[in-house]
Amino acid sequence: MTEPPEHLRQLRRELHRHPEPGWREFYTTARILEEIDRIGVDDVYVGPDALETDARAGVPGEAELAHWRERASEAGIDAETLEALDGGHTGAIAVLRRGEGPTVGLRVDIDALPRQESTAPDHLPVAEGFRPAHDDAMHACGHDAHATIGVGVLEAIADSDFEGTLKVIFQPAEEVIGGGRAIAESGHLDDVDALLAIHIGLDHPTGEIVAGIEGMFAVSNFRAEFAGESSHAGGHPDHGRNAVQAMATAVQNLYAIPRHTDGATRVNAGNVGGGSASNVIPESAYIDGEVRGGTTDLMEYMRERAETVIGSAAEMHDCEGSVDWGAEAPSADPDPELRRLVYDVAGAVDGVDSRLERGELGGSEDATYLMRRVQEHGGEATFVGIGTDHPGGHHTATFDVDEASIGIGVDVLTDAILAISEQES
C-alpha cells in the first residue's frame, strides 16, 4: 500500500496533536495501550515491568510529571491507566506469541520535543487541524509516525501466519537519550534473535528505504550549572559573582573545542538561561547541552574538554560550576545479514522505489543500547530508515511526515518480520 489505512492516519494525527516530551508520554502511552488492546496480544508490559527504573535518565521532577499527567487526564485518559504509568514510567512492550519460531523485536520511540510548532497556514497540522493546542512540545522528529508504524506492524503480524514471537517496544524518552538503556536493561531483549529499530525521514524521500543505518554518533548530555552571587547592578557591580558571564564564557569556548584528528565531533549548548532582573547581577545560570563523537572515544574527548571549559569558566568569574552528565548512548552498527534481508524484502514492497543498503546518520540514537544488548546476546540488529518527504528539517518548527510513508513503513517491516520468521524455520 502507499497510503496508510485511515485508522492509522487518524492515530498518527491524534498523537501529533498531543506531543509529550520524554517520560511525560502519558497520553501517548495510553492511546497505544488502547490500540494494543484492540488488536489483542499475549502479553503487555507497562510501567516498571517494561523497563529498568533505575536505568532511566532525564526523568523530570514530580511537579513537571504531575503537570503532564494532569494534562493527559484532562484529555480524557482514565485514572487507572495513569496510575500504571506513575512516576514517569511511560512506554510499553506488546508481545505476540505465535508458536515456534524466532523472537523478533521491533523498536519504535514515542516522545516529542520541547519546542513550539509552526503556525504557518500551509503547515499540514495547521491546515488539517491537528496542530497541538499547547506551544511547549511538538512532534518535530516523526515519533508520532514511529508509534503509529509500531501499531500498524503489530496489527499486521497479528493478522498474519507469522510463526515465532514478536515484541513491539514502544520506547519513551529517546530525544533525551533517556529510555534506551532502561529498556535494554529490562531483560526483554535478551532472547531477541533479530531486532529492527527504525527512523523516518533523515533527508530520505518517501519511497526510499535504507536497510542499515550506521555511523550513529555516541552522545552524552549534560547539565552545567553556575552558582554566583547577586548584587545590585548599579550600586554594587563588584559585590556579585556573575553567573551569566561565566555561562557566556563557557558557551563561547565549548563551541571552540578543537576539532579532532580522528573524526567528527559535535557540541551544542542547546538551552541556556540565567539571572533574574535587569538590575541584578545574575547569581545563577545553566546550560543544557550535549557532546557527540563519531566514536565513543571522540565523544569522551569532547566530554573531557567540555568539563574543563565549564569548570574554568566558572572559576574565572568566581562562581561554583558543576556538570552533571546525564543520558548517554554508545554507537552500534547493523549486522550485514539482517541488513541484507531488509534490503531484499524492501525491493518487493509496493511504493518503494529506491533502496540503499547502507546509510549514515548524522545524529545519535539510543536505539544503540538495544542493538548492542541484542548483539551481545547473540542476536542480530539493524537500524532501518523509512524515507519521507519532510517539508522542514528534523527538530525544526515546520517538520512533518508524509503520511504515505507510514503505510510503506508498515509494509516493509511486516514483510521483513515474516521473512525473518521464514528464514529461521
Place this chain on the structure above:
Amino acid sequence: MTEPPEHLRQLRRELHRHPEPGWREFYTTARILEEIDRIGVDDVYVGPDALETDARAGVPGEAELAHWRERASEAGIDAETLEALDGGHTGAIAVLRRGEGPTVGLRVDIDALPRQESTAPDHLPVAEGFRPAHDDAMHACGHDAHATIGVGVLEAIADSDFEGTLKVIFQPAEEVIGGGRAIAESGHLDDVDALLAIHIGLDHPTGEIVAGIEGMFAVSNFRAEFAGESSHAGGHPDHGRNAVQAMATAVQNLYAIPRHTDGATRVNAGNVGGGSASNVIPESAYIDGEVRGGTTDLMEYMRERAETVIGSAAEMHDCEGSVDWGAEAPSADPDPELRRLVYDVAGAVDGVDSRLERGELGGSEDATYLMRRVQEHGGEATFVGIGTDHPGGHHTATFDVDEASIGIGVDVLTDAILAISEQES
C-alpha cells in the same frame, strides 16, 4: 518613636508576604487603598486617574497580568477593586486638603523584584512567618517598608494640624523604571511646592538619615533579541543559525565596553536565555539588561556601544538582532534648601542618631522623573535616605529591613512636612 505602631508593622509584613513586581501590584494597591479608606482622605486617584497610561514602561502582557490579578483575587481582593486596576493600572495617589498652605508631595514606591527569597531559618520573614508563599517575587529592596511609611505619614498628617495639601503618591513599577514617568506626566505634581521621595537602607544603618541623596545614575533598560534558525545539532550543525552563540558573544562584549573618561558607567545582562532542547541548535535567545551612567551622556555612550555590540554579535552568527530600549530615567539632584530643612528636622527626631546632609546613590531611581517635574514647575525636591540595618545587600535573597526604621522614617517625614507647612505660612 523608634518602633512603628503595631498596625504598621503588621501592614509591612502583610505586604512583604505578597510581593508583586511592577504593574502587578494588585494585592499591594488594594491593601493600600484599604488603609487610605480607613484613614479618610479628600481625594483618591487610582488606575488611569493616577497616571498617564501611555507613559508607562515595562507593562507585561495580558497573560502575565491575568496571572497576578488572579493571585490577588485568591488572596481575597474583591473584584471591584481589581477592576479599577485593570490592565496593570496599579498604584494610587491619596490627597489630604487642609486649607491654605503649601502643596507637599511624598512619593513612595510599592513594587517587588522577580526573585526568590531566602529560606534560611534565621531570615526574619522565615522565622516570623511572613516569607512569601511563592518563589517568583520578593521585597528585596524594601518597598514594603516604603509603602508602609507612606501610609504612616498619611495617617500622622491626617491627625495633625497641618495646613496645606498633602499628596502621598504610591508609585508602581519603580524597579523596572516603569512608573516614574507615568506619574510625572499625570499632572498631579504640577502644583507641588515640595516633593519628598524616599529610600530605605542603601547601606546606612538604622538611626541614620540622609537629607539629600544625589549622584543617581541615569539608566536605560533594554531587551535584546536574537533570531536564528534551528537544526539538528548532531545531523546538521551548520544548517542552523545559532542564537545562543550570538547572545553569549554579546554578553562577553557588553561587559567589556570600555570604561569612560568622564565618570562611572554600568552595564548588566541581568536575565538571559535561549534555545530549546540540548540536541537542537538554538534558534532564539534574549538578554534583558540595562546600561547606566553617572550622567545622561555617559548612559547614552553605553547605550550606543551596547547597540553596536548586540548588532554585531547577531550578524557574526548570521542571526537577526534587535534591541528595544525600554524604561529609562534621567538624573536629578536635590534642592539645597529643602535638603537642609530635612537635615535640620531630623536632628530633633527620636531615634535619629546620625545625620548626613548629602549622600551618594550607586544606583538609579525613576523618582528623578518626579523630582524634575516638580523642579521644572518651580517647586523643590529632595531624595531622603532612611537608614536601616539590612542583613543582606539590596536585591539579594537575604535582604530585609529593620522595622524600627519604619517608625523613624514616619516621624522624620511627618515632621519635615509640618516644617514645610510652617515655613511657607
Place this chain on the structure above:
Amino acid sequence: MTEPPEHLRQLRRELHRHPEPGWREFYTTARILEEIDRIGVDDVYVGPDALETDARAGVPGEAELAHWRERASEAGIDAETLEALDGGHTGAIAVLRRGEGPTVGLRVDIDALPRQESTAPDHLPVAEGFRPAHDDAMHACGHDAHATIGVGVLEAIADSDFEGTLKVIFQPAEEVIGGGRAIAESGHLDDVDALLAIHIGLDHPTGEIVAGIEGMFAVSNFRAEFAGESSHAGGHPDHGRNAVQAMATAVQNLYAIPRHTDGATRVNAGNVGGGSASNVIPESAYIDGEVRGGTTDLMEYMRERAETVIGSAAEMHDCEGSVDWGAEAPSADPDPELRRLVYDVAGAVDGVDSRLERGELGGSEDATYLMRRVQEHGGEATFVGIGTDHPGGHHTATFDVDEASIGIGVDVLTDAILAISEQES
C-alpha cells in the same frame, strides 16, 4: 640501501642547519644548484624561468627578502647566484633528457617553518651539531630530507639506463601554500606523463611506504587586519577603538564556527598580535590564519563564515576589519594505476618492511596544484608517503627525520621512475 650515502647525509644536515621559510630559500636553492651542477643535467630552470611570477602567493616584502638574502650571502653564497633568485624567485627545476620515453616529474619541496627548534641536548641536530644558529626558522616538516631525496634521485637516474625525460622540481614555499600554483602555471608540467610528489613522516615509521596519499584538505590562508585608534588607557579609555578586543573576539568565534554536516573542517589563528605599549589602547591587530575543508566546498563554507566573524568582530569594536585571502590549494587524488605501480615497486626495495596502497593526510599540500595540472593534461599523479621515525610531531620543536628513510626514499622513487620508463616503452 637503508642508510643514505654519506654525501646525502651531509647535504641534509647542511640544509637543516640553514632553514629558510617560503620564498627566502636563497641558501637552500644555491646549495641544490651546486648539487645539480655536480651531477650534470641537460637543463636547469631557476628564478622566473622555473615558475610563474604572478602566481606566487605569500611573497614577503623587500626588507624581509633582503634580510634573508643577506644571511645567505654571509653563509657564503655568491652574488651571482643570489642575483638569479632576486625578488624571492627561489626554487629550481632540473631536467635530464635521456632519449625516447615518458616524461616523469618528481616534486620535492624545500622550505622551512618560522619557528624555533628545540635546544634539548638529546635532540639529534643539537647532539650532532647541525641545529640552526638562528631561532627564527626550523625544518620542522622534513623538507630538508625532501630536497635531499630530490638530489639523490636525480643523481641515481643520471647514473642509470633510464630512457625518457626526468624533471625534478625543487618547489619553494609549500608551507605558506605559496609555490605550488606558481610551478603549476609555469608550463613545465604540461608534458609530464607521471608525477610523483612525496612527503616524509606523517606518523608512518621508517620502512613503511604509502603508495598514494589521499584526503588532502583544501586550504586557504588569510591575513585579517583590525584598524582602530589608540588613546591613553588610563586617561581616555573610551577615546580609542580597541583593535585587540576585536581580534580576541574574532579568535574566539573563529574556532567556534559550527562543524559541518558534510565532513571535516579546520580553522586556525596561527599567528596573532596587536597593540604597542601596556598603557595604550591598541590601535591595530592582525591574525594570520587558515581554514581547511575535506572538500573545496567545505573549505569555502569555512571561508565564508570566517569572513563574517572577522567583519563583525571589527564592527563590534568600532574598528575597520579586512581579510586578505592568500594562498589556497585544492584537493587532488592519486591515480590508482600509478599508485599501484609505486606499491608494487616498493615491495622489492631493501629496507621497506611495510607497504600501504592508500593513506590519509590530515593536512593540506599545494602539491595538489601540480597533480591537478598533470591530470588535466592527461598524465597521472600520486602522492607518496615515505615513513620515518620522527621523535616529535610535524611542526613541533623536536621534529626530525630518521636519516635512514632518506636512503629508502631515494631507492623507492628511483625504482618507480625506472619502472614507469619501462612500462611505457
Place this chain on the structure above:
Amino acid sequence: MTEPPEHLRQLRRELHRHPEPGWREFYTTARILEEIDRIGVDDVYVGPDALETDARAGVPGEAELAHWRERASEAGIDAETLEALDGGHTGAIAVLRRGEGPTVGLRVDIDALPRQESTAPDHLPVAEGFRPAHDDAMHACGHDAHATIGVGVLEAIADSDFEGTLKVIFQPAEEVIGGGRAIAESGHLDDVDALLAIHIGLDHPTGEIVAGIEGMFAVSNFRAEFAGESSHAGGHPDHGRNAVQAMATAVQNLYAIPRHTDGATRVNAGNVGGGSASNVIPESAYIDGEVRGGTTDLMEYMRERAETVIGSAAEMHDCEGSVDWGAEAPSADPDPELRRLVYDVAGAVDGVDSRLERGELGGSEDATYLMRRVQEHGGEATFVGIGTDHPGGHHTATFDVDEASIGIGVDVLTDAILAISEQES
C-alpha cells in the same frame, strides 16, 4: 617669555628625533649630560649613582639594551658616556648648591613610547624635519619637552640669585612605571623640602597652568604568558594546546571585569601576540597589560580579578598560565600650600592666561613614588600641569607639543623655585 630660547627649541627637537623607550634612553641621557656640563653644576649623578638598581622595573634584556646602545653610538654618543649608562642605567640627577636655603627638587621624565609616529605632511615633526628615522618609538607623551624644561630651569636657576639647593631629576622609564621607585629609593629625595613634578598637555591648552594635579590612578603593569603545545593545524588540531585561544579568552574577560562600587578602574591588554605560522596550533602567547584604580585598593581589586581571569583562561585551554606583576605606582596627592604657591606664582608669568588650582589626571604617574618619599620625610610636593595645544591625544601618532609652552613651563617653574627659596628664608 612665550617662546623658548632657540637652543631649547633645538634641544627638544633633537630629543624628539631620537625617541627612546624606558631604560634605553642612551642618546637622551647623553644629550642631557652635555647640557648639564654646558650649564655647570655642583654634582651630577649618573647610572647606579642616580638610582637604586634593584628597584628598577621593566628593564629589558641584554640584546634589547645592546640594540639601543648601538643606535645611540651610531648617532654619535661616545663610548665613555655609554659605558656609564651600562645595563640600562639611564637618567641623571643634576645638583646646584647655592648656599643656605631650602632643598628643592624638580622631576622631569625623559622616555618615549614604543609606537610609530605619524607621517602626515602637516604633522610638525614631519613638516620641520625632526620626525624620528625609525618607526619603533615616538615621543607621544611630551617627555621631550619635559627634559627640555628640566634643562631650561636648571640653566635659569644657575643664572639667578637662588639660595638653597636645586636637584633636577631626569627620570628614565616613566611610561613603563619603571623608574620612579628606583629614584625614590636612591635617597636623593630624602632631604628635599619641596618637590615639583610636571606634565605637559593633558588636554589643557597653551597658557593654562594647573598648580596641583590630583586623582592619579594607582597602576600595576603585568606580563601574562600562556604556554601550550604546538601541533599541525590540519592534521592534528587536537594534539596542540592552543595558547592563542587562551590569550583571546583572557583578553575578552579582562575588559569585562566588573566595574567597582567605590570608583574608577581601568584595564588594558596593550600589547599581545602569539603563535608562529598559520598552519601551526599556537604554542605560546602573551599579554603586556596594566590595571589601574582610583585608589590603591581599587587597583588591587583589579589585579586580583585579572589574576583569576588569566589563570582560568590558561586552564580552560589546557595551557600553563603565568602573570608577572611588574612596575607599579601608588597614588599621591599635592600638598595644598605648595600647590597654592605655584598657583600664585603662575599668575605673574608672561604667557599664562589661565590658572587652575586643582586638576584631575585620568592616568597614572610614577612621580607618585617621589612625591610620597618627599612627603614621608616631611617635605611637600605637587604635580604641576603645563598646558600645551596638542594636535593629537596623548599616546597617539599625531601627538606633539606647542613649543611655546616650553618657555612658559620654564618660567613658571623657575619662578616657583625662587619663591620657595624666598619663602623659606
